Amino acid sequence: MPILDVRNLHVAIEGVEILRGVNLFVEEGETLGIVGESGCGKSMTGLAVIGLLPGDGRVTQGEVLLNGENLVTAGERRMRHVRGGDIAMVFQDPFTSLNPAMRVGDQIAEAMVLHRSMSWRAARKEAVKMLESVKVPAPASTVRKYPHQLSGGQRQRVMVAMAFACRPKVLIADEPTTALDVTLQAQILALLTELQEQEGTAVILISHDIGVIGSVSDRICVFYAGRVIEDGDARDVLRHSKHPYTQGLLASLPGGEERLSSIPGQPPDFRTLGGACAFAPRCPHRFERCDIEPDLLEGDLDAAKRRAVEERRTFIDLTQVELDAGTVWALPEEVARKHRAIPIRRDGTVFHVAMAEPDDEAARQEVSKALGARILPSLASSDAIIAAIERIYGGAPMSMAAHRAACWLVERSEVRVG
């Protein structure tokens, strides 16, 4: 189960709907990258999750589930506990998010006093350790410094220390490296990744920089006009993007060419959005169906197929098979071994796809026939399922998220990209 699950989130500010049904989730130990241009709603999503919407902004519809608990309906007292406790944040500018009149050690300690019920004395000691873990030089003396006495890179390290001080389950990092130079950016990204691995934190990284997103994300959500318009494994989204907007963004990155391609026009005005696809006015593939805005569509399992081809295995689609929750379809061990089949895990629950040698009809038939020959009984957790699969196949299942795009083209096979 995802640790944080945002479902159909709608947010309005001054009567204008700026988030229009955002769906995303993040799992323990996973990094979800959110990418999009100014005003697309990526930062607002982060703020809505922690209940810090600006002005009269409010959630008009949808849920933010933290471990199953709906934060949208949680009271302010509960949210104060969640913020900085279960969900921590790192913002772009460390200078404005630190208190200039408070020693940095005390700022780190404060979070632990509030959220971990520690004494100030113990929390101050712990703050030194936290600074050490974020590799600030001379942590014992740095705790006594004020933010203006630190360099930009060190201030951002202090922010990271504060964020991890209460062992959050989820970390939301909104443009954490945008104000930094590339060498410092690399340092902070490496630090975030290292701490995340240690603590098993789920990280939501928000950035306009596709390079940054690509270098650390497991999965990616692309935002446009207040919605997620594409999501999937980082590799799938960036190498085989399905949505024309994502394709346009990637094409506008400088490469070796003489001229850059660019997306014509401007992002839409939220006040004038009708029921049509918000990207349609700028889209080179627009057709009749675009008058109705599509939800995230998966089309077929082309990502799984493509990977099967890359791995030189035949793809067998099991989506047509009715699966009970927690039930795993598996190949008998000898068949799995013989045909080098790999199970694929999708979106947390195991969703079994088997693969064999390519272009071998006999093998294909054999695998198809053998499938379902063994049905594991319902297993309590996805961990148990994975353990069972590892036992049968002698390896962990390949993790693969669904790759979806909010575009009707996904359903038109003749324009499929990849």
Place this chain on the structure above:
Amino acid sequence: MAEPLLVVNEARVVYDVPGGQIRAVDGVNLTLERGETLALVGESGCGKTTLAKAILGLEPVTAGTIHVDGKGVTDRLHGLAKRVGIVWQDPHASLDSRWRVGRAIAEPLLVNGFEKARVKERVREVIEQVGLDPALASRYPHQLSGGQKQRVAIARALALSPPLVLCDEPTAALDLSIRAQILNLLKDLQANLGLAYLYISHDLTTVRFIADRIAVMYLGRIVEMGRTNDVFTSPRHPYTLALLRSTPSLENLGRVPDILPGEIPDPRVRISGCNFRTRCPYAQERCASDNPGATGEDDRVFFCHFPLTPSSVG
């Protein structure tokens, strides 16, 4: 051979500050030909913007000389605007919010004694050159999008037809899809008008697209300079390599870029020998005693005692 359009010779800009001196620009030599783009890259505090200000005459050089189009840049700025235009990073800040766009573009013309009767015509001309509708001249900056505002800023820089335009991070504040439009526009203008650009940026991917040559700066000094492609494919200075490796790229998905440890040191503290040695993985004793001189030929120089062997990347 004709003299280069821009000649910077041993330029120094030194500030006296409490606790010492800051050598923001510390003996820089470079030239720029007509119609050419030279990118100045480096991290915050490396002196790239100070150097640009010195070329614009906004920051007096403490030592050395700067010549634009054969004439020296002095503190008498009269006429300099006809030789150098400037596009700043943030068009929102560089345009007066209470002035209509047309007036903003006309101002440099009026100040520099452009024939009054032709001002309107010229404004219209440059607005069209940057791909905007001339009707926008009567709008205020807040009525324009970020990309349109940056086009206006470019139009203003072009108004006096200077042969040299300085661009200080002109796309850093813009979104990706708009950035591509502006970069294309800069290239088109260069092709049509024969402009030379001194393009200042910390964004190496953009620089690779726009620049013919690139100069890498660190703590006030140029550490490496050469043809863009040569520098990217075969950096010789360790700092250049670190910058290239730290830049996230879609070619290396799922990898946090390599790391250069530490930060730019306090500029008030003079470092003996090579400026970069405090962070350099290859530093040896000699680096602390001697400041490395230039190695290499005309279009490829680097300042390092222990340069990387050619082509250690790619």
